[in-house]
Amino acid sequence: MTKTRIDARFAALKAEGRAAFVPYVMAGDPDAATALAILKGLPQAGADLIEVGFPFSDPMAEGPPIQRAAQRALAKGMTLTGTLDLIRSFRADDQTTPVILMGYMNPLVTWGFEAFARDAAAAGVDGVIVVDCPPEEADPLADALEANGLALIFLTTPTTDGKRLPTVIRRASGFVYYVSVAGVTGVKEADAAAVAPNVERIRKAAGLPVAVGFGIKTPERASAIAQVADAVVVGSALVDEVAEAVDLNEDVTRRVLSKVDSLAKAVRFARRGLTAV
């Protein structure tokens, strides 16, 4: 098989000796056109990989920021079909930045795993994270994604102990996501000292890069996590920028990309002991 975009990107970053910065944006938030403008601006603003949320009516693991983002997107008519359209448009200009879809099971069940995997691959998606699909339920989806060259990225958490870890990483590909806090997105704060040994443990067991997310809001925190993880994911803090820009009638794209820029710089320079802010 040819090298995937995810593998190529992590290999390049490893050569550079730094962690990846991975912004999360919600498809269709605040509307499809603005979300596409944000998406297209992300690589320039410092995104190494991109997570694109597809909205679901009942996002049970999300805190208020991403719940509200999903509500905004759904209110504007965003769907999984629309999400793939966005990614197709993004891919027209960018063939190298990996794009990971993140969301919940039911829209995929509705689409059908085989058809979804084929259509997502054709749109330029590289991997999928399904929050309510633990490894015990993952085989049918994993088979379909694998057959189409897409990675299924699994979540590990502070409650995933050593006994359970092999089950979780059994079908992991691309990278492994470490949820740094027991909780929903965007509420508790991640602690780099507590995260470090877990990242090490998972990286060793899975032989894959480890991305850390949930609870990283500031450049300072992103920098601290970037010193111990292979990738730093920021989601809630970015969708909050969308909400605030909409409230204040500001340029949403500029505001989000400016936040991405400061976070990306913090990650980029984290291991050189430089301060980017």
Add this chain to the structure above:
Amino acid sequence: MDAPARPNDYTAYPDDKGRFGDYGGQYVPETLMPLVHDLDAAYAAAKADPAFQAELAGYLTHYVGRPSPLYFAARLTEHFGGAKIYLKREELNHTGSHKINNCMGQILLAMRMGKTRIIAETGAGQHGVATATVCARFGLPCIVYMGAVDVERQKPNVFRMNLLGAEVRPVTSGSATLKDAMNEALRDWVTNVHDTYYLIGTAAGMHPYPEMVRDFQAVIGRETREQILEVEGRLPDAVVACVGGGSNAIGIFHPFLNDEGVKLIGVEAAGEGMDTERHAAAINGGRPGVLHGNMTYLLQDREGQITEAHSISAGLDYPGIGPEHSWLHDVGRATYLTATDAESLDAFMLLSKLEGILPAIESAHALARVGDVARDVGKDGIVVLNLSGRGDKDVGTVAAHLGRQI
């Protein structure tokens, strides 16, 4: 697609993956997986422990007031002119519904597991009240998540929970109703993994809840079986129950699953009618999908977004249904009918006047179909209806629909 094969033993389900055929499972975030595995193991141990079962039986007798009577409804029978109709009087339980059976079982399990904080979701407030009751009885802190819309329309139950010492947290996310209360309870559980027990109120959600809640509610069916054999010397021809999540229905159905001669009939809420979008009938108006940890029939749009349920009965106002019902429907062992808001109001009034029993508006959905079932079974037949709750809580709703001030 062909209907799946009927099993030889219906009671052998769920399988070791928590599945009833294609339905059920454990679709939860990774943070919760170790917890649901722990719960599964703890429940299996408790289920097999005679001391646990004896303790539960003691509380069911002396605190809940079991067994509940099986009552021959002579005037209702005469009114319909068909089979003899018996009512299983779950509305006579402490707190006024079948909900307490499950709460008592789960609170004993929670304490056995060393959990010190109880959370629950509630729609109408019946499960919230039952949970607050057992928490008060055993001195455990109780937090009940309730949609802000429901908090507004069920104020007496909110106050009742407060009197029992529970904290009611209004949920404003999503559609601010029962499904959102369940989302919020799951978010609480994900955040408080060490000390918290999530006491789910219906036979839905991730494994082992559908099995566990069914087992705790199956006391209804076991008693019914014994009681009908005692008074009639034979099993009934049909058993009828209303279905939202479906815990009272699966509780009375389960001990009859292997008696193929006993028809099992669930009644879903048709709201303003099955030809409108305002109903809560997951089987009759939905299709399979994944929500709240299980694969089951759901109300959803073309893209798989969950749509809002509508019913006059807050207790049936949920877009899903327990996975065992989905399976019993697919294999043809149970039949799922519907009753509208208007039909249920008529049935509410009918039972009140004929038998002197105000039924819960939920149970009135089953009553709305029991006449058809009784006539279908015929004069020599026997029908049992699960009268799952009492209607005192619904007098405001009924008055409003009659255009009366109280």
